[in-house]
Amino acid sequence: MNSIGFPKGTNVFVTGGSGFIGGRLVECLVRDYEANVTALVNRPYAGALRMCRFPVNTVFEPMTDQKAMQKAMSGCSIVFHLAYAKSGNAKEDYKVTVEGTQTLATAALKCGVDRFVNVSTAAVYGNRANGIIDETEPRIRWGWNYSDMKLDAENVVLDFHKSRGLPGTVLQVAGVYGPWGPVFTIAPLRQLQAGRVGLPNEGKGVSNATYVDDVVQALLRAAVMESAVGEIFMIKGPGRITRLEFYEHYQRMIGENDRIVLLKGTNLKSAFRSKKRAATRQLAPSAVRSLKSNPEFRAALTASGLVVPLKWACNLVRRKNAATASSLTASTAAKTNEELPLHLPPAFYGKYLAAETEYSIEKANRLLGYDPQFDIHAGMAATEQWARWARIIDCQVGES
Known part of the structure; x- marks a missing residue:
């Protein structure tokens, strides 16, 4: 300079x-x-x-x-x-x-x-x-x-x-x-590590x-x-x-290739509805996991006489899962990825991110x-070097 x-x-x-x-x-x-x-x-x-x-x-x-x-x-x-x-x-x-x-x-x-x-x-x-x-x-x-x-x-x-x-x-x-960039560096890396990121207009926004x-x-x-x-x-x-190209650099840094969700159009309502449904499906399993660690709940469950039926049901589920584990297909493996949290921008921001x-x-x-x-390659190379130094991403990922 x-x-x-x-x-x-x-x-x-x-x-x-x-x-x-x-x-x-x-x-x-x-x-x-x-x-x-x-x-x-x-x-x-x-x-x-x-x-x-x-x-x-x-x-x-x-x-x-x-x-x-x-x-x-x-x-x-x-x-x-x-x-x-x-x-x-x-x-x-x-x-x-x-x-x-x-x-x-x-x-x-x-x-x-x-x-x-x-x-x-x-x-x-x-x-x-x-x-x-x-x-x-x-x-x-x-x-x-x-x-x-x-x-x-x-x-x-x-x-x-x-x-x-x-x-x-x-x-x-x-x-x-x-x-040190909080909005366009640290946040995207954190989101892609924790789950998926939805991009309006299929990531075509500039x-x-x-x-x-x-x-x-x-x-x-x-x-x-x-x-x-x-x-x-x-x-x-x-x-x-494009925003897709931008996020692909971060996706590569963390060693993943399927964490970006391309959303059609600029309206995020359907994506928000899907996210809400997924969160709702997790309510019961999350509640059960939380209650299982509660001593008072475990004592009440034992006293109620429901422990044996519950154990029988859990064992049945385990046997069913074991029987199907060996026959997992590519589509069911992809479904596992779909269960990761989906990070979406605020609704008002969708059109701005979609603009070409x-x-x-x-x-x-x-x-x-x-x-x-x-250019994007030089900038991202310098950003990646810093992100590994700062332990924002694993130092081993992507290294030869």
Whole structure:
């Protein structure tokens, strides 16, 4: 990243420094550019442990505290704003995220920063029709609290630029994965290990997958390019990667090949009904297993005189199972896999995941010189190496 032109020794303020993208940004700033970093740390504070090996000044004050943010930002020439609230209810998170951005923008103006880079999401374009879209597409509120509050935070930065001269830039990132990634790395791996994952539209939706280091590249470029001021940029990785292709990489990592369920259409109602029926079928066996370990239940069962009939019934089932075990077919073996838990996205999210919409990075390439370096194979290789190191997946699986 040394060709970006980011000045060494710069005083930088980073919000969300304990998060996934923010943590990687802080690492690169200190390691590659010898930056003097002040990082706002969000709850849970465990994420700040990644920064312990670096001389980073950490701030634990609320993002809505005007005096605290101005003090933390004092002397900094660049602000990277990645933080948002996610620990309260929807109304509380929205208030902190949007008002917090207003607080930061005001503090940035008073401190005279050279650049205010705000990280948002490409989800602000909602469930668009299939095809390639760019920044001229209307941004909308569509009912997902995360996307809606990010859209309003974007507008805060853009309004501050137009009305008060804030040197602000908005980056709309998409599908960010890689080491420490909670949503597009850790969660899919955990779900595929524990059961199956359902993908709407038979997995044809475009993931717009972006490796975290490419996002960091975009952030650094947005901080130094004059052409970035007052602009919005879509940021994604190279190529057109479907959600099926994306999940297949994780499936291979854990040594499985049948954990992905391709759901037709975008309506998840039938899948939710099937999941509910499967859960209902497990109620009785689960209750029996729980009761068997209860001493009071066992004593009452013995006193009732039902032990012998129950033992006779259980032995009959065992003999029947033993007689059919040797004749299992491929179809019955597959049925065993079907009994694994099925992980489904929230109902409102199904159409978004199904959309075959690709985001254009032409503007970012033209004005920022943004050129993503990690295709899906390189990004997933680096992600797998980390996941094995972090013991998220078995070190032995997939190794030769």
